[in-house]
Amino acid sequence: MGVPGVGAMKRVLVVLLVLLAVATLVLAQGIGRATVRTPNGDREVMTIQQRGETLLAADETIAAFGGRITAEGEGFRIALGAMEAIFGPDSRFAVVRDDLIEMAQEPVVIEGRAFLPSGFFRELIPRASGLDVTWDPASRLLLARPRTREVLSAQVSVVDLQGTTKIVIQFSGAAEHTITRTGTSYLIQLRNTVRAPFAEQAYDNPRVSRITFRDGEIGIHLRGAAVAGDAYELQNPFRIVLDLKEAPEGSPAYRPQLRTEPRFQQTLPGVRTIVLDPGHGGKEVGAIGPNGLMEKDATLAICRKLAAVLSSRLGLRVILTRNEDEAITLEQRTALANHYKADLFLSVHLNAAVMKGARGAETYFLSVEASDELARSAAERENLTPSGSRSRAGSDLNLILWELAQQEYLKESSRFAEIVQEEMNRALGIENRGVKQAPFKVLIGATMPAALVEVGFITNPDEEAKLLDEGFQGTIASTLASAIERYKTEYDVRMGVGGARVAAPAPAGAGDPAAAEPERTSGR
């Protein structure tokens, strides 16, 4: 074998130097090992250190729990039992169904392998298994142990309203459970130990005869097989809710339900307080017209004028979500209306479109899917304070009434939006873009009829010029006041309050738009 030439040797040297450089780069990540300890045994996994955080090799760690990870586009998909999670290299958020897990830092991908912060596994594994996970940085141990379940206490309420029996079982903590139907009973099997409030309780209810607590199982015994149920969970506090209704028409035991008196009357005796919401404010300027008009300024001017008209003409208590140029979150606006127990909520905006020539007014109320989702998480939203903090959730009965009222709010919101749009069309002679539904954030969570009006397109130079004009702003305010008066009249008559001009006591300061500003003690 001859001596290699100098050129060949140089090439070998270059390759070796490149290899050295790669190896040095990899070592610079602080590669190490950690142990994943599961009930099935120990597994060594590769780790890297980054910004003081230990990141574990996702493939080896997930494999220790019997799962697998696959690359998908630029991201990765984890399959662990029936659960799937997805994450990408640039985001601290992993998607688990429609929920998110926030990581301490972005995943690192080296040679096609993903490394994730230990906290991710602490969050993920319990969602897919009955294991709790802890990370000990000193011993570099990710320890997964069977979850120790706390002993829970439970309370039961059964309420029959509007053709539906709602059974609410409230626990002192999250209860792992499965629900099955056998004959004329629903059985809730609990993995936690539960202190039973009773062994057996009989109910004078058209659908439920009795409820039993026995050996980690709650039995809900129905009066007949023709009762169908819909079960779901509510959080904070944890509740299992079962809605029972008669089975659909066609079943032998079907019995149509008669509606009782309007339940809306229980919560809204008449329109007395209205919250006006001038859209945007502060740094959030909203849309900007071709000649510089800012949405936040025009909406505030219109709402101030409207507040003055409503106070003087209708004697309503008027509250503005903002009475100056300031930023308020959308949640705070709705929460303010809830806090003041407003009977009506109107958010005023100016529209914008990329299409030239867009013109006209349109009015929105909340879309159904947003409302449905809202009802499901009612417990988290009720009693929201203006600062956005949560106070103690109300009683189960309040929750049930709240959910049912949401459906009524939607109907009333639809009617209110319809009247606002009709008045805008009639008085302003601008193009009718109709009443629509959308999942507008500011309307979500309002516990009163609520609408959002777009009084014109700021992106249209003609409409922008009008909207800049104080006289036109006054006309809009007067038109919206007429709409509110019409809705109030209609609503008050329907509720038997006595008509639009029923003397609603005007609070001190009402009549002066400046004085219409509410007291705000927090969240500002």
Added chain:
Amino acid sequence: MPSTRALVAAMLACIAAISACRKERAVSDVVALANKVESRTIQLFFESPDLLLVPETRLLSLPANQAAALSQVVAELLKGSANTAVPRLFPEDTVVRGAYLLPEGNAVVDLGGQTLTDGWNTGSHTELMAAYSLVHTLSANFEIRRVRILVNGQPVATLAGHVAIDRPLLPSGDAVKR
């Protein structure tokens, strides 16, 4: 020459020592999916002159893998209509950072770009059109019913102060021309 050989031998020993620091492991489970490409006619939703969304068909070379095709379709939507008279719905600097297909008809689209990051000053109509152009485009081309939009990998309340995107969006009949 012997000195060169000695140098090579020393470097090989060095590499071997470094390699020994890393425990031998089986070939990683992380294997890139084969991205078989296929031509596919897709529908992209843009705004029509009557201010409603209408579909525009476009022939694209896309990965046969649906999940991998998702972000490319979103990127195509962000490019705007082939008709230059039709304005873009999203801000021009909007980018798709990732798009993920989830079980049960759910998708997550992660958007980025300076305008969405700094705060998009626009009206509810434009915001509705933009959000629903994404939802309808994905539901028309994939088995997707609900779309969750993130900005810079994070959940946000709205894109421009109106439409709630802190929850998944469903297709909207009000937004599309019938």
